[in-house]
Amino acid sequence: MSVVITIDGPAASGKSSIARLVAKRLGYIFVGTGNMYRAFTWAVLHRGMDPDDAAAVIADLPSIVFECPILDGQTHVRLDGHDLAADQLNSDAVNAAVSLIARIPEVRARLVADQRALIRLGSLVMEGRDIGSVVFPDSPYKIYIDASEEVRATRRRAQGQTDNLAERDRMDKARQSSPLVIPDGATIIDNSAITLEEAVNQVLDALRSKKLPDLSAGTANDPNTTAAPPH
Ligand code: DC
Numbered sequence: 001m002s003v004v005i006t007i008d009g010p011a012a013s014g015k016s017s018i019a020r021l022v023a024k025r026l027g028y029i030f031v032g033t034g035n036m037y038r039a040f041t042w043a044v045l046h047r048g049m050d051p052d053d054a055a056a057v058i059a060d061l062p063s064i065v066f067e068c069p070i071l072d073g074q075t076h077v078r079l080d081g082h083d084l085a086a087d088q089l090n091s092d093a094v095n096a097a098v099s100l101i102a103r104i105p106e107v108r109a110r111l112v113a114d115q116r117a118l119i120r121l122g123s124l125v126m127e128g129r130d131i132g133s134v135v136f137p138d139s140p141y142k143i144y145i146d147a148s149e150e151v152r153a154t155r156r157r158a159q160g161q162t163d164n165l166a167e168r169d170r171m172d173k174a175r176q177s178s179p180l181v182i183p184d185g186a187t188i189i190d191n192s193a194i195t196l197e198e199a200v201n202q203v204l205d206a207l208r209s210k211k212l213p214d215l216s217a218g219t220a221n222d223p224n225t226t227a228a229p230p231h
Helices: 015-026 034-046 054-063 092-102 105-121 131-135 149-158 165-174 196-209
Strands: 004-008 029-032 069-071 124-128 141-146 187-190
Touching (some): 004 015, 004 131, 015 196, 034 092, 092 105, 187 196
Parallel strands (some): 004 124, 029 124
C-alpha cells in the first residue's frame, strides 16, 4: 500500500533538499509542491496579469493547462505543454509574487487535487507548507523542517537569489487558506547547525520511530509517468 511522508517548513529551510534525498533513499517519488505554486505564478506574470488581482487570476485559471509529470522519480512542472526551467521558477519576480498567488483558495483547491491524485502512482515524499495539515492530514509520517532566519537568508544569498524570506513567511503563515503551521503529530527537525546528511538521517530515524514499514525497500514506482492530466 502506498504511503505519504509529509515534509513542511518555511522558505529556504532546506526541506526540498532533505525531502529529495529521503525520497531517493526510500525509492519514493519526490513531490515539490512549491514549484507548482511557482508555475502558476510564472503563468500569471507571463500573461501580464497583476498577481494581487485575485479575481482576474481566478477568471484565468481554467485557461492554464498544468501538468506534473514524473521524470527520474520526481515531479516536474509543465505549463501549456512546456517544461518550466529552474531559473524561471526561481526568478526574483516569482519569489516576490508567489505568496500572493498561493493565498488564493481557488488556486490551492486546484493544486491540492493534483497533489492528492499523485498517491495513485506510488509512495510519496511531498514537501510544502500545508502537506501534513491539509493535503494528507491522516498521514502518520509528518515532519516539520526548520532553520534559523539567519541561516535561511544566508542559504538564499548563496543561491544568488533575491528573496524576501521574512515577508514570504509572514504571508504564508497569516493567510486564511491553509496557512503554514506545524501539523499535529509532526516531528520538528531544526537543521540550522547540522549537515544535510545528518538532517536526512534524523528524518529517517523519526520515520523509523513512527513505524514506517520496511525502510530499506521503496515501492516499485514507475519513474516516468504523467501524473495529472492536463486540465
Ligand atoms: O517552497 P517554496 O519556497 O518553493 O514555495 C514557494 C511558495 O509557494 C511559498 O512561499 C508558499 C507557496 N506554497 C504553498 O502555499 N503551499 C505549499 N504546499 C507549497 C508552497
